[in-house]
Amino acid sequence: MNPVYFGPSERQLYGVYHPPRAAPRDLGVLLCYPAPQEYMRTHWAMRRLATLLSQRGFHALRFDYYATGDSAGDSNEAALDIWNKDIGIAAAELKDMAGVNHVSVVGLRLGATLAAKAAAEGLAVRDLVRWEPVVKGGPYVDELAAIAVRKFARLLYHDGEQADELIGFPFPEQLARDTRGLDLLSVTPKAKRAVVVSSTGRADHQQLVDHLTTSGLAAKRVEVRDEAAGGGMQREAALLSMAALQTIVRSLEEQ
């Protein structure tokens, strides 16, 4: 794997490129992390996914959005608009460094939502794989807030987070408003195929597939029936799912 900084000088993005370890395909796979609140606990899963993809001949690039991870920017500069643009920048970088003509995108949680928006706004994508996507922003923010309540309940001196922070990260008003306003059922991405990988019992994910099919996109949902595919990504168990990773790789291998 090769760690790199790329992008415009005033907003350098950190990424790790995983070159193919098998017969190379003419396809790069861009991995889109979730939001900062879920970043640390999903990092290992994304690394494993990138490794699996490289073993199957894909070029894989995972990267940190602006103001997250190792990328430039203060955490309080986080903004969905910027992250959306970052996906386009990273896709172009992947094509350039790997010398491939096609890019597929795998997004996890909020990363899936952002990837869909990028594909709807002109990013040329072969496969759009959404892993436990955030379909509606409101319930998602409420879930994170509930996790924060639970997480910090054990602390002795705890007066609650400030209004503009969420699970340890700045969550300024604009970001909160934009996140709550997300609605994938009103987004129609352009891609050759769309796959939703999710746990059982997610009616909203089935709704999402129905929406895409109605819009004329070849879309399907793959349920991963194991203990590790739960929607609550704050739980470590959800990130140790080999079944989910293999499902994603298989879906990308299908012609």
Place this chain on the structure above:
Amino acid sequence: MTAVQIKPAPAYRERAVRFGAHGGLVGVITEPSPEKAIAGAPVVLAANVGLNHHVGPYRLWVDTARQLAEAGFATLRFDTAGLGDSEPRRETVSDIERAVLDFGDAAKLVDERLGAKRLVLMSLCSGVDAAHLVSVRDPNVVGAVFLDGYAYRTSGYKRRYWTSRWLQWARWRRFIRRRWIYTYAAATKGVRETGEVDEIFVREYPPLEELAKQFDAMVERGTKLFFAYTGEVDHSFNGKEQLFEMFPRLASSKAVTGEYYHRADHVYSFIRDRRVLMDRLVAWMRENFAAP
């Protein structure tokens, strides 16, 4: 969505590096701009906090590195072998010895790339184990920061525990809050945090007197030591004075700094707590290492 202005590029430079004898270690060097760089200053090394990768919890190491760069200090934050972005080593040695090898590779890198031999090691929680061992062995370590590092219950700890524990309103408030949240807060149903279940690892502490001798030796050779403890480790540390109860010979040394952030949690989850810690670390670096 509304477009957000991006600030101009900062006065430091960051580069991703891949290094180590097996070429599998990954990290980021943050360098101050030439006009801010302090000539001859030691370079800061920061590695993983538990299983967190090298950005640190809530980007703690990223923000610290950038603040230190603004103050003139360079930093290498990196993943030890097999964690974060780094690949495993092939050597069959213990975890702690593997981490020591990684720190050795990191030291070699900053010597080659930045021309610096002197090092300051920053570590938190289980990351302290390797940082401590390297600090003991390597005379090039001129400063060491131990956040929620080794702590031993002293007689003072027990006295504070039994005299103040039941009188602290915060404890009763937490008890009530937890009972209420776990029992009645419908919104949090189905959300369970790892802090609510048993610990998944156990750390082995060296004997107290052995540790005390090692700190004595470090101070003797001129190494500056910074200890900070948080309120969340009150199972083993419950007052600022406990540092010198554990290591009384360090009490008279000007090379030793001790802080107790009783309101902070173990990984500095709250922005205000991180800000206090980072400001203090930068000030400590300036006080001790700004002069050539």
